[in-house]
Amino acid sequence: MEKKTAVGIVGGLGHIGLIQAACLAKLGYKSIAYDINSAKIKDIQRGKMPFYEPGLEELVHETMDNGLLVFTTRVTDLQEAEMIFICTGTPALPSGEADTSQVYSAIEEVARHRSNQALVIIKSTVPAGTCRKIAAFLQERDLAARAAVVSCPEFLREGSGVQDFWKPSRIVVGAPSRETAEKVAGLYSPPGIPILLTTWENAELIKHASNAFLASKISFINEIALLCEQVGADIRVVSRGIGLDPRINPHFLEAGIGFSGPCLEKDLKSLLRQFQEAKKEAKLLEAALRVNEEKRREIVHKLQAKLGGLRGRRIAVLGMAFKPQTDDVRDSHSLPIIKQLLSAGASVTVHDPWIKSPREGRLAENDLPGVEWASSPHAAAQGKDALLILTAWPEYRELDLKQIKDCLAVPLIVDGRNIYESGQLRELGIDYQGVGI
Ligand code: UGA
Numbered sequence: 001m002e003k004k005t006a007v008g009i010v011g012g013l014g015h016i017g018l019i020q021a022a023c024l025a026k027l028g029y030k031s032i033a034y035d036i037n038s039a040k041i042k043d044i045q046r047g048k049m050p051f052y053e054p055g056l057e058e059l060v061h062e063t064m065d066n067g068l069l070v071f072t073t074r075v076t077d078l079q080e081a082e083m084i085f086i087c088t089g090t091p092a093l094p095s096g097e098a099d100t101s102q103v104y105s106a107i108e109e110v111a112r113h114r115s116n117q118a119l120v121i122i123k124s125t126v127p128a129g130t131c132r133k134i135a136a137f138l139q140e141r142d143l144a145a146r147a148a149v150v151s152c153p154e155f156l157r158e159g160s161g162v163q164d165f166w167k168p169s170r171i172v173v174g175a176p177s178r179e180t181a182e183k184v185a186g187l188y189s190p191p192g193i194p195i196l197l198t199t200w201e202n203a204e205l206i207k208h209a210s211n212a213f214l215a216s217k218i219s220f221i222n223e224i225a226l227l228c229e230q231v232g233a234d235i236r237v238v239s240r241g242i243g244l245d246p247r248i249n250p251h252f253l254e255a256g257i258g259f260s261g262p263c264l265e266k267d268l269k270s271l272l273r274q275f276q277e278a279k280k281e282a283k284l285l286e287a288a289l290r291v292n293e294e295k296r297r298e299i300v301h302k303l304q305a306k307l308g309g310l311r312g313r314r315i316a317v318l319g320m321a322f323k324p325q326t327d328d329v330r331d332s333h334s335l336p337i338i339k340q341l342l343s344a345g346a347s348v349t350v351h352d353p354w355i356k357s358p359r360e361g362r363l364a365e366n367d368l369p370g371v372e373w374a375s376s377p378h379a380a381a382q383g384k385d386a387l388l389i390l391t392a393w394p395e396y397r398e399l400d401l402k403q404i405k406d407c408l409a410v411p412l413i414v415d416g417r418n419i420y421e422s423g424q425l426r427e428l429g430i431d432y433q434g435v436g437i
Contacts, residue, residue: 174203225436319391
């Protein structure tokens with residue numbers, strides 16, 4: 001394969017960083033993944049991945065073996081790269097504001113260790129206006145000649161990140177000049193994929209507004225689900241009927257316990273803060289957040305109502321990950337829901353196909369005190385007063401529900417992801433409660 005120029009990736013061990021690094025290496029670029037976590041770099045070099053993402057492990061091994069993907073803890077190793085991707089985290093501060101300090105310090109560090117100018121391409125999700133502020137920050141420190149800022153938001157989803165890299169929905173690049181934007185878009189632009197070259201602020205806002213729209217779509221369908229339960233309608237059919245309109249489309253119209261995970265809620269809160277700072281109201285987005293927060297309380301209330309209280313009740317919870325095909329529990333709804341069950345006096349046994357212990361879920365031992373971890377859904381259900389579904393894992397859809405009923409002490413399933421057919425469960429004599437059905 002033709003060897004292309006070198007690219008640098010700062011935060012090369014995170015979800016976005018590692019996918020970016022491995023895929024660019026697969027394309028023939030020498031990918032220099034820089035991260036301060038030397039222990040994790042050693043783990044990768046020994047074959048242990050920092051997280052699971054379908055197809056990524058094979059890609060990392062292949063590109064490391066052919067020498068195109070290299071890991072380093074030395075920022076000076078980035079010198080040979082003309083384009084450097086910033087993929088550090090922007091976690092939420094207690095106010096909801098995105099903490100961009102890692103982005104600033106990464107860019108300053110890169111700039112201070114260069115002799116020529118690099119394009120620093122921000123993949124991290126940052127509030128609108130950040131690139132402009134960083135450019136001024138570099139100017140004040142006399143570093144503008146060593147780093148030029150570009151915004152290139154990432155739209156990949158966990159669980160299909162590698163696939164999304166190869167076939168992105170669009171490529172958005174925000175830069176002060178068209179020439180710079182074209183250079184970045186030219187790194188990888190598969191045929192047929194729309195490319196939007198624009199300003200810093202437009203690119204930054206496209207990312208936030210996209211996540212906020214997806215979040216709002218989920219809250220919209222979850223609000224309609226409330227009415228479905230009152231009027232005897234089935235949200236799954238209603239949702240299908242709505243999504244058949246091509247102007248609406250069927251995606252992100254699955255009702256349930258709402259959106260969770262490390263992105264949608266964080267980005268929605270960050271966007272709300274941006275409205276606050278601009279002294280503008282965001283009534284619709286505030287409502288989307290409130291509806292979502294209410295959803296996780298609602299599912300616990302349903303269980304409580306069915307059981308006539310939760311004190312002393314034994315609950316089996318299926319699903320810890322924030323969605324299927326990932327082992328990520330960061331900001332998963334499962335955590336606050338289990339905490340609510342525990343504080344109401346219930347005991348909880350959990351199962352997740354990919355997370356078999358607090359350590360595998362990268363949870364602190366005392367995050368979920370007293371919770372038991374079961375090796376199978378059947379083991380979790382054994383002798384319990386209810387089964388609560390929180391993640392729509394395909395294997396849960398395939399369960400032999402007759403066997404599950406025989407395991408349960410009380411034949412009750414509360415389904416936060418609407419994965420079963422109510423009629424079939426009723427025939428089996430299972431009391432079934434979904435969301436909006
Ligand atoms: C989201 C966006 O979909 C990506 O485009 C974006 O790049 C990413 O955030 C990011 O900013 O990094 P992700 O967080 O991986 O991706 O997960 P989603 O597939 O968006 O799902 C988020 C949550 O919404 C999950 O809890 C999922 O179960 C829930 N969801 C999704 C629903 O409740 N209903 C739906 O119809 C769809």
